[in-house]
Amino acid sequence: MSVKSMEEEDNYVQYVPVVKRRALAAQMILQRTGDSSALEDELEKSKLAEAKPSLLVKASQLKRDQPEISQTEQIVQQEKEMIEHLSDKKTLMSVRELAKGIT
Structure with a gap:
């Protein structure tokens, strides 16, 4: 090896990286000014951002936590909803009367 390479x-x-250099510079400035609480807040925010689960993970957890509904319970529930949404007036009238607006 030559002297120049050594x-x-x-x-x-x-x-x-620039991001790390800026973070280190901000940390040094905060340490010089004695505002360590702001630095701790920044660290806590970054940790919370990393710890938050994504919406996809939350949705899958909610689906797993839902109680299982059997097929018959689901059919009964759908029928109840249909009955609630129907009005007695329209069910007693024919399609022709409804179309012409006969009352």
């Missing part, structure tokens, strides 16, 4: 190795600085 000097280059000694002066090598590892690349740090």
